[in-house]
Amino acid sequence: MQIRRHLLAVAASLGALAVVIPTPALAHCDSMDGPVVHDAQRALSEANLTPVLKWVTQEDEDEIRSAFQMTLAVRGESDAAMQVADRYFYETVIRVHRASEGEGFTGLKPAGSVDPAIAAADRALQTGQVGPLADELASAVRHGVEERFADAYQKRQVAEESVAQGREYVEAYVQFTHFAEGVQHLTEAGASHQHRETSADH
Incomplete structure (x- = not known):
C-alpha cells in the first residue's frame, strides 16, 4: 500500500x-x-x-x-x-x-x-530501407534552400532603394544564410537535442 x-x-x-x-x-x-x-x-x-x-x-x-x-x-x-x-x-x-x-x-x-521526420526515421530502421527517407529529406532541404535564396535574391535587387527595403533584405539574408549554416552543421556533426533546439531559435 x-x-x-x-x-x-x-x-x-x-x-x-x-x-x-x-x-x-x-x-x-x-x-x-x-x-x-x-x-x-x-x-x-x-x-x-x-x-x-x-x-x-x-x-x-x-x-x-x-x-x-x-x-x-x-x-x-x-x-x-x-x-x-x-x-x-x-x-x-x-x-x-x-x-x-x-x-x-x-x-x-x-x-x-x-515529428513526421522522426517517425519516418524510425520506420526506416524497422524496414531496413533508408532510400525513401533520404530522398524526402534531400528534397525538403533543396526546397528550403531554393525558397530562401529566391526571397533574399529578389530583395537584394532593391535593397539600396530605401532603408525599409534594406531591412527586408537583411532579414531575408539572415534566414537564407542561417538555413544554409544549419544544414551544414547537421551534415558535418550530426544533431543532438540541444543542437535542434538551438537551430529552431534561428
Whole structure:
C-alpha cells in the first residue's frame, strides 16, 4: 500500500510538471508511440527490464530497477493501478533518459505527437530501407534552400532603394544564410537535442 501511494504521488507530480513547462519542438522519446515507451511496455509485459536498459546510463540503472520493481509490485491490483503504475514507469524511464542527454522532462505526450521526420526515421530502421527517407529529406532541404535564396535574391535587387527595403533584405539574408549554416552543421556533426533546439531559435 505504501508503494502504491508513492506511485500515485509521483505520477500526480509529473503530470503537474507537464502543465507548467512548455513542450519543446520535435518531441520524440517522450511520446506514447515512441521507442522508449514501446520498450518499457515490452519490459512490463515480459517482466524483464533488459529492453529498457539501453535507454539509460549505467549510473542510472539502480533508479530504473527500483521503479520497475515498484511498478510490478502494484500493477496487478486492478486495472486502475496498472494504468497509474505503468505510466509512472514510462515517465521515469523517459525522464532519466532525457536527463542523461541534458534535457528536461516535460510530460508524456499522446500517440501521434512524434515529428513526421522522426517517425519516418524510425520506420526506416524497422524496414531496413533508408532510400525513401533520404530522398524526402534531400528534397525538403533543396526546397528550403531554393525558397530562401529566391526571397533574399529578389530583395537584394532593391535593397539600396530605401532603408525599409534594406531591412527586408537583411532579414531575408539572415534566414537564407542561417538555413544554409544549419544544414551544414547537421551534415558535418550530426544533431543532438540541444543542437535542434538551438537551430529552431534561428
